[in-house]
Each structure stands twice: as structure tokens, then as C-alpha cells.
Amino acid sequence: MSDWREIGRALRAGALALDAAPHDTEAIAADEALRAVAELDPIMLSGKDSAAALIELARGDAGMVLAAPGPALAGRVLAQLGDDEQRERLRAAVAGGRTWAYLAITEPDVGSDATRLRTELRRDTDGRYRLYGTKRYIGNGHRGTVGVVLARTGPSPLALRAVLLDTARARTRPLDMLGLRGAQISELEFDGVPVEERDLLGAHLSPLRRGMWSIAQVFTAVRVQVAALAVGTAFAIHDLVADHHPSSPTLDDAHANIRAAEALVLRAAAEADHDRESAAPAASLAKLTATGVALDVARTLPRLLGPAALVTHPLLEKWCRDVRAFEFMEGTSQIQRLHAAQGIVRGSVWHAT
Amino acid sequence: MSLVDRARSATTLAGGLGTILDSGLPAPAPAGHTLVPAGHPGQPLAHPLAGWEGLALVRAERVSCPEAVRLLAAVRIGLTERMLRAAVEHLTGRVADGRPLVDHPVLRGELADLTATLALCWQGLGTGTSTAALHATLDRAGWATSVLFGASGYLRDHPVRCLYLAELVHDTWSDHVGLA
Incomplete structure (x- = not known):
């Protein structure tokens, strides 16, 4: 994991420039650290290994991680729902940071x-x-040329399919967000975009497992990865403050809390690797706690550096904006609470043993 | 209307800061630079976000002003109340499970908690609650209010951004250092 940590450190150099100009794709293409991130192949890695790598990379800068060309979260979906040909199509599309x-x-x-x-x-x-409809708040939706889109196939709330788009294009526009600007959150509009039979994910699964069931598994997998990004950002904030402030109980407590959240995230990832169906409440708890810890760290630690810490340390200010994005990705904390509560009622949430 | 009442009734962050500074109080700058309404005297410094809310970062003589920081809490209370009312409208217009979001018990509870929190802060301004504690509570309340708008509240041009900028103003105005 030290390699990912090294790459994470290297990501910091370009983080503020990317925050100021997230549309500068030439700068992204020229960034060596970003090219190294593109080597992260979530299709090949287990969910736990992928989460562990994301924590280390986001410890450098989550905005840069999400700006890196590559399969990103779509890769985790393909790892789960795609057949060999579809996985290869995604891999070929993003090969070499294309x-x-x-x-x-x-x-x-x-x-x-x-x-x-x-x-x-x-x-x-x-x-x-x-394909008809509009998607909003989609990372890399404007600059990306390949992706996975979730769509309804009928009036039933459960009639859903995921499709891989690698040739057809939507109308896209980037959205101007407060933080995590490196992800270039975007809006995509599909007005009759053609989809081939071979683009439908999950065709190799039984009909009962192609729709809502498989989408629920996607959420479980992706929530853990978002939680990993939150944990990594919390570490980043802690590390920067610790570089400028002597050891203190507040810093030590924050570090212990971040490590506890990290343990929950990795445990949920391992559980999802083992049995994604039963891991949904654990994934929700992981995202809920990771987001909460990251926000808490962002709120308390900068004050240790005294007045105007967020002006003196622009990266710190940027991370304080970035951590807020994780709240909205793949379900807010209210949604995670509902999922976790469902698991508690059913008795399927693990206890703190 | 008293100064603290006028601070609370400001409709914009820049307007609220202007109310405080027009009263003759200095702009607090314990670190030697401070966020103030654009046009306020001082050597301007680059800041990526200040202009969004009509503010500017300026170099200033190092000065503390606890009363200005206390009045900033009143500005933040007023702005958060304003945004909370806008959030109720937003939640009334969005439907989940066949009914407006504003009718969901979880969100009603959140609205009640936030209203109670802001009422307590307002009373605390008069009863001597520490300014640091007030601002820490307002940081949390501001974020909880922003979340009510969903991801749309995370757009740069959404009015609720003023609550984040108010946190940044507090960062430059307050000389309180967190417990170390």
C-alpha cells in the first residue's frame, strides 16, 4: 500500500490548480501522478483492496483521484455486473489514461x-x-466518453437495468460545484441515445438478478468506495494539521477516530467481497460513519492552527469543502441511516464485537 | 432596532458584515488578514471564494475585536434562519414515497432541531454563551441546513453557500484556538 501512499503524496502538487480550473484536461493529461492513479484497476482488485488504495490516494487529494482518467466507480460496477466482453470494452476505452x-x-x-x-x-x-432522460451530479460526466447509466425498463419501481455506453454520447455540461471540483460533476441528457443489446449489463445473470437486485449490489459496492474517499480526506486534513502543530489530545483523538472509520470501511468492503447481498447495511454504516468523521475532522482540526488557518493553508480549506461532497454521493446520511436501521431491525448488522 | 437585531436581520453576508463594521467596530484580523465586504479599506489579497458573496480578503493590522465576532454570530443566526425557510420551500416541492419531503418525520425532526438550535443561539447571545461555542454550533447548524437542499445546495451558485462563506469569515475574525 506504500506505493499508493507515495502516489497520493504526489497528487497534492496539482490539487489546487485543478480546483481552480477543473476543465483543464491538458493539465490533467500532463500530470504524472494522475497517470499513475489510472493504473488502479477496480475490475481486477477486490473491493477491499480497491478501498484500501482509495484511502491512500485520497490521503493525497480526493479531487485529483477522481480527476484521474480511468474506470473509476464504473469499474466496480463492471466488476460486478459486466461479462468478460463488457469488462474488456471498458478497460480498452480507458487504457493508457485515454x-x-x-x-x-x-x-x-x-x-x-x-x-x-x-x-x-x-x-x-x-x-x-x-435511452431517454437526464442524470445530474455525475462525476466526470462531461469529460468522460464511456460510462454506466442506470435506467428504467418499465413502470415497476424494480424494473431497472444498467447499460454500458462507450460509443453513443449524451449532451453534457459540467456543473459548477462548491468542492471536489476535480471530479467535474456534470449533467448528462439522453435524448434517444441508441443502446445495443450487448450494452445491457447483467445479461449473464438470472432475470431476477439483472434489475433492482443487482443495482442494490452496485450501491453497496460504491458506497464503500465513497466512504474510503472520505476517510482518505480526513487523513489528509489530519496530516497537514499535524505537520504544523505539536502532538495534542485533540489531534490524537481525531487520528484514532479516522483509523476507526478506516477499519469499518475495510471491514464493510471485505464483507461485500464475501457476500454483497448481506453487506448492504454494513456499507451504509461505513459511509455514514466515514462521512461523519471526515466532517468532524474538517470542522475541528483546522482551528488548532490558529486564526485564518483556512486562508494560510488553502489545501486545508479545499479539503473542508471537498469532504462535504461525500455526503451527497450515492445516498445522503439520511438514506444510509434508513438502510442501516433496516439491517438492525432484521438483525443483519454486525455488532461491535 | 439594536445593532445585534440589525445584524441578525441582514439579508446577505456582505450586508451583515457591513452592518457590524459601519457601527465603528474594526474588522477583526488576528492573523493580519481578514474577510470583509468588497470595497472595505485594506490591501486586497487573492482569495478564490470571497468574491462569490461580495467579499474581499484584505491585509490588515493585527487586531482582535470580540464584540465584532459576537455580532458575526448574530449575522450567521439570521442567515441560517433565512436559509432554513428556503429549505422548507425546497422540501415542500420535492416528493418521496408519495408525499412532500417536508412531511417526512425525519426531516420534520431536523427542521425542529435546527430551529431550536438557532433559538438557543439567539438567546445565548444575550446570556453570555461563549462566542466560540456559539460559532461551533452555527458551523454544525449551517451544514445541517445546507444538506436539506440536497446536492443542489452544493452548487456554487446556490444561495446557501453564504453559510460556508460565513464560516470562512469566522476563521479570519476569531482568535480563538481550538482545544489542543
Whole structure:
């Protein structure tokens, strides 16, 4: 893991420039550390290894991690729902840092509530599928040329499929966000974008497992990865403050809390690798705690550096904005609480043993 | 209307800071630079976010002003109350599980808690609650209010951004150092 940590450290050099100009794809392409991040292949790694790598990389800068060309979170979906040919298509599309992959779930007004998504995959009279709808708050949606889109296939709340888009393009526009600007959060509009049969993910799974069931597994996998980014950012804040402030109980407590959140994230990732279906409450708890710890660290530690710490240390200020983004990615804390509570009621959440 | 009442009723962050500084209090700058309304005297310094809310970062003589920091809490209370009202409108217009989000018990509880928190802060301004404690509470309340807007509250042009900028103003105005 020390390699990922080294790459993470190298990411910091370009973090503020990227925050100021997230649309500068030439600068991204020229950044050696970003090219190294592109080597992270979530299709090949276990969820736990991928989460561990993301923690170390985000300890450098999460915005830079998400700006790196590569399969990103879409790779985790392909690892789970894709067949060999689809995985190879994604891998080939992003090979050598050629492009970015996006994962398009969230929509205007309904967020990431999968049962209320409106984007439709319709079958036309010619037998071809076409995609209609709008996705919002999608990382790398504007600069990416390949991605996974979640769409409705019928009126039932459970009638959902994920599709791989690597040739057809949506109309896209970047959104101007407060933080995590390196991810270039975007809006994508699909107005009859053609989708081939071979683009449908999960075709090799039983019909019962292609739709909502598989989407629930996607959320479980991706939530753990977002939690890993939050933990890494909390470490980054701690590390920077510790570099300028002597050891103190506040710093030590924060470090212990971040490590505890890290342990929960890695445990949830391992559980999801073992049995993703039963790991959903654990993934929600991991995201809930990781996001909470990161926000708490961002709120308390900069004050140790005295007045105007957020002006004197612009990276610190940027990370204080960045950690807020994790709240909104793949379900807010309220959503995670509902999922975790469901697991508690069913008795499927592990206890603090 | 008293100064603290006028600070609370400011409709913008820059307006609230202007109310404080127009009263004759100095702009606190314990670290030698401070966020103030654009146009306020002082050598301007680059700041990536200040302009969003009509503010500027300026170099200034190192000065502390606890009363200005206390009045900043009143500005923050007023702005958070304003944003909370906007959040109620936002939640009324969004539907989940067949009913407006504002009717969901979890969110109603959150609205009640935030309103109670802000009411307590307002009273605390008059009863001697420490300014550091007030601002720490307002940091948490501001974020909890922003979250009510969902990801739209994380857009740079969303009005709720003023609550984050208010945190940054507090960072430059306060000479309180966290417990070490």
C-alpha cells in the first residue's frame, strides 16, 4: 500500500490548480501522478483492496483521484455486473489514461433513489433500445466518453437495468460545484441515445438478478468506495494539521477516530467481497460513519492552527469543502441511516464485537 | 432596532458584515488578514471564494475585536434562519414515497432541531454563551441546513453557500484556538 501512499503524496502538487480550473484536461493529461492513479484497476482488485488504495490516494487529494482518467466507480460496477466482453470494452476505452469513465445514477429531483429514477430505456419498433432522460451530479460526466447509466425498463419501481455506453454520447455540461471540483460533476441528457443489446449489463445473470437486485449490489459496492474517499480526506486534513502543530489530545483523538472509520470501511468492503447481498447495511454504516468523521475532522482540526488557518493553508480549506461532497454521493446520511436501521431491525448488522 | 437585531436581520453576508463594521467596530484580523465586504479599506489579497458573496480578503493590522465576532454570530443566526425557510420551500416541492419531503418525520425532526438550535443561539447571545461555542454550533447548524437542499445546495451558485462563506469569515475574525 506504500506505493499508493507515495502516489497520493504526489497528487497534492496539482490539487489546487485543478480546483481552480477543473476543465483543464491538458493539465490533467500532463500530470504524472494522475497517470499513475489510472493504473488502479477496480475490475481486477477486490473491493477491499480497491478501498484500501482509495484511502491512500485520497490521503493525497480526493479531487485529483477522481480527476484521474480511468474506470473509476464504473469499474466496480463492471466488476460486478459486466461479462468478460463488457469488462474488456471498458478497460480498452480507458487504457493508457485515454478517457474518463462515469457512473450515472443520480437524477434531478429524485437523487439516487433507485425506485424513483425516470431515465428510461425504451425498445423502439425497430427492436433497438434507446435511452431517454437526464442524470445530474455525475462525476466526470462531461469529460468522460464511456460510462454506466442506470435506467428504467418499465413502470415497476424494480424494473431497472444498467447499460454500458462507450460509443453513443449524451449532451453534457459540467456543473459548477462548491468542492471536489476535480471530479467535474456534470449533467448528462439522453435524448434517444441508441443502446445495443450487448450494452445491457447483467445479461449473464438470472432475470431476477439483472434489475433492482443487482443495482442494490452496485450501491453497496460504491458506497464503500465513497466512504474510503472520505476517510482518505480526513487523513489528509489530519496530516497537514499535524505537520504544523505539536502532538495534542485533540489531534490524537481525531487520528484514532479516522483509523476507526478506516477499519469499518475495510471491514464493510471485505464483507461485500464475501457476500454483497448481506453487506448492504454494513456499507451504509461505513459511509455514514466515514462521512461523519471526515466532517468532524474538517470542522475541528483546522482551528488548532490558529486564526485564518483556512486562508494560510488553502489545501486545508479545499479539503473542508471537498469532504462535504461525500455526503451527497450515492445516498445522503439520511438514506444510509434508513438502510442501516433496516439491517438492525432484521438483525443483519454486525455488532461491535 | 439594536445593532445585534440589525445584524441578525441582514439579508446577505456582505450586508451583515457591513452592518457590524459601519457601527465603528474594526474588522477583526488576528492573523493580519481578514474577510470583509468588497470595497472595505485594506490591501486586497487573492482569495478564490470571497468574491462569490461580495467579499474581499484584505491585509490588515493585527487586531482582535470580540464584540465584532459576537455580532458575526448574530449575522450567521439570521442567515441560517433565512436559509432554513428556503429549505422548507425546497422540501415542500420535492416528493418521496408519495408525499412532500417536508412531511417526512425525519426531516420534520431536523427542521425542529435546527430551529431550536438557532433559538438557543439567539438567546445565548444575550446570556453570555461563549462566542466560540456559539460559532461551533452555527458551523454544525449551517451544514445541517445546507444538506436539506440536497446536492443542489452544493452548487456554487446556490444561495446557501453564504453559510460556508460565513464560516470562512469566522476563521479570519476569531482568535480563538481550538482545544489542543
